[in-house]
Amino acid sequence: MSVRLFRPPRAELLATLASAVLFFYAFPPFRLVGPVFVCLVPLAVAIARAADRGDSAWVGVRLGMWFSIFGYGASIYWIATALLIFTNLAILGYLGALLVITVTIAATGGALFAARRVTKWPMAALLPFVWVASEMAFNHMSDLAFPWLPLGLAVTHTPVLAQIADLSGVHGVSLWIALTNGLVADMWLHRDRRRANVWRGAAIAAMVGAVAAYGEWRMHTIPMRPLGRVGIVQPNVPEDEKWQAANVKNIMGIMARGTHEVLDRDHPQLVLWPEVSLPDLMFRHPEWVDSLRHLSGDSGTPLLTGFIDLIVHTPTDYEIYNAALLMDATGVQTQPAYHKRRLVPFVERTPFIPPRWLSWAGPYLGGDFGIGAGPVIYHVPIGSFGVLVCYESIFPGESRQYRNDGANFLVNITNDAWFGHSLAPYQHFSHLVLRAIENRVAVVRSANTGISGWIDPLGRIRAATPIFVPEAQSYDVVTSDARTPFDRYGDVAGLLAVVVTLALVARDVWQRRVEKRRLA
Numbered sequence: 429m430s431v432r433l434f435r436p437p438r439a440e441l442l443a444t445l446a447s448a449v450l451f452f453y454a455f456p457p458f459r460l461v462g463p464v465f466v467c468l469v470p471l472a473v474a475i476a477r478a479a480d481r482g483d484s485a486w487v488g489v490r491l492g493m494w495f496s497i498f499g500y501g502a503s504i505y506w507i508a509t510a511l512l513i514f515t516n517l518a519i520l521g522y523l524g525a526l527l528v529i530t531v532t533i534a535a536t537g538g539a540l541f542a543a544r545r546v547t548k549w550p551m552a553a554l555l556p557f558v559w560v561a562s563e564m565a566f567n568h569m570s571d572l573a574f575p576w577l578p579l580g581l582a583v584t585h586t587p588v589l590a591q592i593a594d595l596s597g598v599h600g601v602s603l604w605i606a607l608t609n610g611l612v613a614d615m616w617l618h619r620d621r622r623r624a625n626v627w628r629g630a631a632i633a634a635m636v637g638a639v640a641a642y643g644e645w646r647m648h649t650i651p652m653r654p655l656g657r658v659g660i661v662q663p664n665v666p667e668d669e670k671w672q673a674a675n676v677k678n679i680m681g682i683m684a685r686g687t688h689e690v691l692d693r694d695h696p697q698l699v700l701w702p703e704v705s706l707p708d709l710m711f712r713h714p715e716w717v718d719s720l721r722h723l724s725g726d727s728g729t730p731l732l733t734g735f736i737d738l739i740v741h742t743p744t745d746y747e748i749y750n751a752a753l754l755m756d757a758t759g760v761q762t763q764p765a766y767h768k769r770r771l772v773p774f775v776e777r778t779p780f781i782p783p784r785w786l787s788w789a790g791p792y793l794g795g796d797f798g799i800g801a802g803p804v805i806y807h808v809p810i811g812s813f814g815v816l817v818c819y820e821s822i823f824p825g826e827s828r829q830y831r832n833d834g835a836n837f838l839v840n841i842t843n844d845a846w847f848g849h850s851l852a853p854y855q856h857f858s859h860l861v862l863r864a865i866e867n868r869v870a871v872v873r874s875a876n877t878g879i880s881g882w883i884d885p886l887g888r889i890r891a892a893t894p895i896f897v898p899e900a901q902s903y904d905v906v907t908s909d910a911r912t913p914f915d916r917y918g919d920v921a922g923l924l925a926v927v928v929t930l931a932l933v934a935r936d937v938w939q940r941r942v943e944k945r946r947l948a
Contacts, residue, residue: 436494443474444491448498454582455503457854461589464582465608468559471495472551472613475537479544492537496530503577504529506850521774528572536562539933546936551617552610552628554932559606560599560925567823567922571779573770575822576855579605584861587887588643593865594912597824599922601862604639608632647886650868655837655905656810658882659696659729660874661686662899663705667845670707670876679707680719683733686900691727694902697810699724700874703734703818703843704750710735725759730808734817734841737765739798747798750776752815752841754806763807767800768817770826805833811907816840822859824866824919831867831915837907838869843876844895853879853895861887866914870907885910 436444450467453460471491478487508522540558547554559579567575580601583589593601611632615625663682669675683705690696706716724731737751749767756762771777776797803826805812814830821827821840830838840860844853857879860871865887872882878895885908893899913920 434490434493436490440474440487440491441494443470444494445498447471447495448502451495451499452502454579455577455851455855456581456585456858457851459585461583461586464579464605466612467499468555468606468609469613469616471537472540472555472609473616475541476544476551476613476617479541480548485538485541485545488541489534489538492540493530493534495537496533497526500529500533500577501526503851506847506852509848509850510846510852524774525574528569528574529566532562532565539929542936543929543932546939547932550610551613552607555610555613556603556606557925557928557932559609560603560922561929563599563602564919564922564926567825571771571777572773573823574773578602580862581855581858584858584887587861587865588640588647590861590865590887591643591646592639593862593887594646594868594914596917596921597828597866597914597919598862599919599925600914603921603925604635608635650885650908650910652885652906652908655870655907656697657694657902658810658872658905659687659690659694659699659900659902660872660880661690661699661701661705662875662878662880662893662897662901663702664877664896664898665845666877667843670845676708676713679705680713680716684719684723686898687723687731690900690902691723691729693900696729696902698808699729699731700839700841700872701731701733702874702876702880703752703841704736705733705876706735708736709738709748711738720755721759723759724755724757728757730757731755732806732815732839732841734843735765737767748796749798749800750817751800752817754808757809764804766804766806766815766817767798768820769800769802770820770823771797771799772819803829803833805830805835811836813837813839816863818842819856821856821863824863824914827863827867827869828915828918831869831911836869836909837905838863838867838871840871840873841875842873844879845877849896853877857881857892861889866912868908868910868912870905872903872905 447467447470450463454464454467474491475488507525508519536558540554543554543558563578567573578598580598590601611628615628618624661683663686683701687699710716732752732754734752737749738746740746751765751767753761753765754763773779803814805814812835814835816826816838827838844856847853860883864871864883864885868885870884874880878893880899881892882903882905883889884906891903
């Protein structure tokens with residue numbers, strides 16, 4: 429394949445770069461409302477023009493590819509710095525992640541081109557379905573799944589615009605945002621049609637008004653009730669120090685001091701520790717188990733902690749899990765440990781390779797974690813909750829399953845220390861706003877280095893700690909018993925987008941074959 433096929437003309441390059449810059453500034457920690465509603469416009473205009481000219485579908489693929497390289501390349505740069513803690517090959521991990529994303533977005537550009545070519549429909553009728561189909565692809569890539577930046581994430585700092593997530597999840601929000609991008613793209617493509625553009629502008633304004641009105645209505649009509657007081661410990665242990673053998677013995681002391689502080693001051697009814705608070709296999713440290721029993725039993729307060737679980741089948745056959753366990757108010761573990769089900773590619777699990785194939789490397793040398801068998805609902809005096817470990821929070825289906833299984837609040841434990849001072853901690857935390865709205869539940873978070881805090885069922889961030897400072901806090905949490913269409917029916921918007929996109933691409937392929945036969 430010629431290198432020229434990858435080299436975009438100047439106009440294409442500028443279009444993809446403009447979309448990429450707007451895309452970068454659309455997401456947290458930036459709090460700009462506008463960019464996400466126009467970030468796809470230059471890209472969509474360029475693809476529409478190429479399709480209308482009769483160019484090769486490769487142009488759409490190339491436009492998607494360069495948009496991804498610029499836009500996603502800048503937005504997920506933190507992967508390289510994060511993985512550097514684990515391996516000197518971090519740049520390869522970053523490039524690998526970007527490659528998967530770029531292939532997906534390139535295919536999205538090609539699909540949008542094909543849909544425009546075969547239908548000649550306005551971009552407002554095509555872009556929402558094709559783009560949301562790409563978000564669905566990111567969500568269902570098995571071991572490579574990474575739905576980190578759906579368009580709907582961009583409105584989490586404006587909860588009134590995010591309330592429609594309770595209808596069909598984050599992809600319903602993305603559908604509306606992509607539709608707005610499509611209408612603006614059509615306005616640009618047909619700048620000479622003033623009357624039509626007035627109607628397009630009116631449609632955009634009407635949608636914003638309807639979404640905001642729905643948001644205001646839901647924010648004033650969702651019944652909420654007190655749940656209880658939940659404490660969190662944020663120890664702020666740097667990642668490069670956490671796993672040093674000399675520091676392992678000090679970890680429990682740090683966690684215990686923070687726990688005593690919040691227990692003595694606020695008397696919470698549940699205490700949460702972060703993901704892998706205890707950085708070693710539990711059986712090697714019986715004193716850790718004793719400390720957990722005393723902390724929970726002496727205070728009469730259930731305590732949830734992240735740890736590394738080991739399940740031994742034979743001396744040479746075992747599995748390790750990124751896990752959570754709950755010590756009840758009597759200091760006893762009466763409910764099973766939860767094993768994380770969504771694992772970070774390469775860091776926790778080598779994609780598509782059974783962990784047993786890596787058993788020769790020994791426990792916790794990377795890539796050998798097992799996948800948890802299923803959800804666990806924990807029952808404590810204040811209610812029932814499900815645990816989202818780390819980036820399980822970015823998968824809507826995990827939270828929905830907990831809600832349908834009876835959880836009336838969600839807990840997220842995570843270790844974001846490896847993100848450093850990057851965009852990632854803020855983007856990661858923002859996903860929980862959507863999980864709260866989708867399921868109308870409270871979400872409480874305990875993070876090693878922050879952000880810890882809690883979010884109410886309306887998606888309002890009621891407390892958030894600064895990053896890289898030690899904290900021991902408690903929150904008077906409220907939740908809701910309301911059920912949502914998303915809970916009941918799932919991701920209808922996402923499924924519809926996939927069906928429509930596949931149908932449009934299939935129609936294009938079929939029509940091209942018919943034309944070739946006619947000319948043969």
